Amino acid sequence: MKVFSHLxxxxxxxxxxxxxxxxxxxxxxxxxxxxxxxxxxxxxxxDAVPKGNVLTTAKIAGIQAAKKTSELIPLCxxxxxxxxxxxxxxxxxGIGISSIVKTREATGVEMEAxxxxxxxxxxxxDMCKAIDSSMEILCVKLISKSGxxxxxxxxxxxxxxxxxxxxxxxAGKIEDISGTLLKEGFGADDCTVEHYKVLPDGSVxxxxxxxxxxxxGVELIVTTGGTGLGPRDLxxxxxxxxxxxxxxxxxxxxxxxxxxxxSTAMLSQLAAGVVDAAIIICVPGSxxxxxxALTVLIPSIYHAFHxxxxxxx
Numbered sequence: 001m002k003v004f005s006h007l008x009x010x011x012x013x014x015x016x017x018x019x020x021x022x023x024x025x026x027x028x029x030x031x032x033x034x035x036x037x038x039x040x041x042x043x044x045x046x047d048a049v050p051k052g053n054v055l056t057t058a059k060i061a062g063i064q065a066a067k068k069t070s071e072l073i074p075l076c077x078x079x080x081x082x083x084x085x086x087x088x089x090x091x092x093x094g095i096g097i098s099s100i101v102k103t104r105e106a107t108g109v110e111m112e113a114x115x116x117x118x119x120x121x122x123x124x125x126d127m128c129k130a131i132d133s134s135m136e137i138l139c140v141k142l143i144s145k146s147g148x149x150x151x152x153x154x155x156x157x158x159x160x161x162x163x164x165x166x167x168x169x170x171a172g173k174i175e176d177i178s179g180t181l182l183k184e185g186f187g188a189d190d191c192t193v194e195h196y197k198v199l200p201d202g203s204v205x206x207x208x209x210x211x212x213x214x215x216x217g218v219e220l221i222v223t224t225g226g227t228g229l230g231p232r233d234l235x236x237x238x239x240x241x242x243x244x245x246x247x248x249x250x251x252x253x254x255x256x257x258x259x260x261x262x263s264t265a266m267l268s269q270l271a272a273g274v275v276d277a278a279i280i281i282c283v284p285g286s287x288x289x290x291x292x293a294l295t296v297l298i299p300s301i302y303h304a305f306h307x308x309x310x311x312x313x
Contacts, residue, residue, distance in 0.1 A: 015075050018106040026147030027102050030113035032140030034121045035094040040132040044124075045090060051127040055088050058097075058120040058127075062086045065119030066101055066112040073115070079105045081112060086120055097121055098143075110142050154302050158219035158279075160186045161195035163209060165226035165235050166285060170200040178224040178290045185294040191220075201226045202234035207242060214278045219305060221278060222293070225285030227269045235282050236271050242280070243273030250281065250301070257292045258284075265289070277308055 044054045051057075066084045070076040082102050089096035099116040101109040121137045128135065164179035176198055187193045195213050199205055210221055226235030250272035258265030268284040279301070283293045 013075065015077070016107075018077060023104055023106045024147045025102065025104050026108045026145070027100065028109040028113035028145040029098065029100045029143040030110070030117045030141065031096065031098040031143055032117040032121055033091075033094050033096050033138050034124050035134075035136040035138060036128065037132050037134060038092065040128050040135070041090060041092075041095070043131060044095070044128070049127055050130065054124055054127045055095075058088070058123040059086045061123040062097075062099060062116035062120035066099070066109075066116040069112045069115045073111055076111050077105075077107050079103050079107070079109060079112065081109065084112070084116060086116055088120075094138075095124065097124075108145055108147065110145050114140060114142060154299070154306065156302050156305055157189070157191045158302065158305055159195075159217055160191045160193045161213045161218040161221040162186075162193065162197075163206065163221065163223040164198045164285075165201050165203070165206065165223060166198065167200045167232065169198050169225075177287050178285050181287055181290045182222050182224060182294070185290075185298065186220075186222075189298050195221075201232040202238070206235070206238050210239070210242065210275065210280060214276050219278050220301065221280045223280070223282045224290055227271075227282055227284045229267060229269075233269075236269055239280060239282055240271055240273070242275050243271075244276070245274045247272040247274065247279065247281075247304075250297075253296050254281075254283065254293055257296045258289060261288060261292055274308070279304060279308075 043049050047053055063084045063086065067081060070078045080103060082104060084101050085099070087098045089098070097117050097120050099113045099120070101113045101116065103109050117140050118137070121140070125135050125137065162179050162182045164176050166176070168174045169176045179196065179198065183193045183196060195216070195218050197209055199209070213221060223235055223239065226233045251270060254270050254272070255265070258268065268289065270284060271282045273280055281293070281297070283289055
C-alpha cells in the first residue's frame, strides 16, 4: 500500500515537513477552459460586459489567487512566488486559460498554478453569468512541473559503498549511526549498497579498500568521518591524492547545505572527486552532516554517471 506523506501513522492529516529539502527553482504550468456562447465571447472581446473588462480582471484574480493558495488549501505551504502569469486563448466556443508560476523554494508550485487557472475561470464566470447561464469550466489540469527531485530524474542507480572512519566505532564503543544513515538513505532510493566497512581514523586500509571496491564494480563510494581539524582527522589526506579530477561543484553544494543547517559546519572539511570511473565523496562524521549530504546528493548525483559514461549534460 502506498504511504501518503499527508497522513500520519494514525491516518490523520498532516502537513509535509519540507524543512530539510533543498530550495531550487521550481516551475509549474496549468491550463483549463471555460465554455460559453459565441455571443458571450463577442461581448468579452468587444469589452461590452456590464461588469467591466473580463480578461484583465480574470488575470489579476488568478495572480492574487496563486499568492493566496496556502490560505485556501489547508496543507499547502506558504511560498514566496517569484513570478506568476496567465494567458487567454479566445476560441470559437470558449476561452482557454493557461498559467505559469515560478518560485525558488523547497516545494513545488503545482497547486498555485492550478488555483490561478480555476480562479481566473471563476472570475470570468462571475462577470458573465448575467448574460450567459450555460457556461462550464472544463479540463483544468497540470501541464508540467520542474525543479526539485524531478529536475534530475533518471532510472540509473549506482552501486554504492559506505566507509565509516572512526576510532570509537571501530573499537565498538559507539554505534555507527552515520554509516547506517548512508546505507539506509541510498538503499531507500533503490541503490545497491552491498559494500560497507568501518575503519579506524587514518587507516592505511582506506585507499586499498576504495581501489578494491572500484575493481569490484562499486561506482559511488561515500566516506563519513575523519574530516575535521583534529590530529586524527586524516581521511582527506589519504583520499585527495587519489583523485583523477576534483568535483568542486559537489563540494560547494555540500558546504553550502551544511552552513545553512549549522554555523559550526564551516569548521568541517569535505572532498569529492573521480577515481577511475567511480565518484568518491568524503563527508563529515556527524549524523546531521550525513543527512544534509543525502539531501544534496539524492537524486542529482545519479546524473553524474551519465556524464562520466560520455552522455551529455
